[in-house]
Amino acid sequence: MFPAAFDYRAPTTLPEALSILKERGDDAKVMAGGQSLIPLLKLRFAQPALVVDIGRLPGMADIKRDDGHVRIGALVRHVDIERSAELAKLLPLMVEAVHWIADPLVRNRGTLVGSVCHADPSGDWGSIMLALNAELVAQSASGERVIPIDGFFQGPFTTTLRPDEVAIAIRIPLPSGRAGGSYHKLERKVGDFATVAVSVQVELDGNKAKKAGIGLTSVGATNIKAKEAEKALIGHELKDDVIAEAARLAAAAAEPKDDIRGTAAYKKDVVRVFVQRGLKAALARAQEVKA
């Protein structure tokens, strides 16, 4: 299978990339690792006139701490996250979840930021970023903009990123105190999209939840932030009844469709079960952290 013909540019500086996008952004697609875009090009679901390969931009492959955040550059690949001792310490949810993404070969090429910008409602990173309250750093010729992940996803494969912008990094707030997360994914085989997946992150203050994040994969037109469920947790001790109520609210927020992977009713119930399991696992992990 061949993609339709396109022009190709591989800028070697960010200003060069931004000036290309300022001029031709409307007809262009930005590519990092290409693990989502190239399959779409081959199937001709996407036929951009121009592909801007940002794979040669310098200084974008770092994971670093930045003012209470972890900043992950646009060229940090899934495998870099898998191997990051720092992330394993700071945000173990990400390192646990990365093993569920695609397969080891795709993880050698694909990037976190690219995956989030691809905005596949079945994507794993989107719901993890929603649970972690991440933000995107977008750059255009007219300046930098920080976009909270909540609201970034507009629909399937659609985000608020403008055609003249490049997402250069994702920033994730560092949990303070005792925090824990978990990712539960139901998939038929390695590399398949999720039937349902749920990411959960909680931060404790004493016995009570200070912060809570719940993101849902494959159960709607976008990755979904289960806000009502999050609210039901914050300020409460995470006892079984509180967890059960949050799980019920998260399932109510899901809008799955019947498809070959299962019925809508089944998927909603998997959301409920995964939120319950996820919160219990996250709570146990948070309690293990020494304050």
Next chain:
Amino acid sequence: MKVTMTVNGAERSADVEPRVLLVDFLRSNLLLTGTHIGCDTTSCGACTVQLDGEPVKSCTVLAVQAEGREVKTVEGLANGAALAPIQVGFHEEHGLQCGFCTPGMMMVTSALLERNPNPTDDEIRWAISGNICRCTGYMNIVKAVKHAAQMQAGAAKAPEHAAVGGGGE
């Protein structure tokens, strides 16, 4: 556009359209047909090659993305007539039947052995989880990789190997 990369140690260049996939560049431009096209949809791993030492699915990489980089294909494993340890392992342990997935399997597992010279069964299965084999049930592929690991460690000797499965003693 002109693209130049190092393939199996030699610099190769050609004039290609940006939409040409790395696997097609290797097979059609360089006539290196050891790299197979299976599913053509990033699922099966038959097209796996090493890009700067890491295994990737060459049906999901543009040839232009490999500009200036190092590519290694199955043709680059053997040193003349001397097979690489991973090739010996697949041969000795019957790690293949039809052979279609084998180039990809060997490119993944030889990269694994570079990073991890003594992998466990689980680590091997994990490493090949993006590569599909419809013949072997994977059992002999795992054995083949272990054989290669032992060989690389200088431990594999033919008589010992012949006794494998002899039972009990």
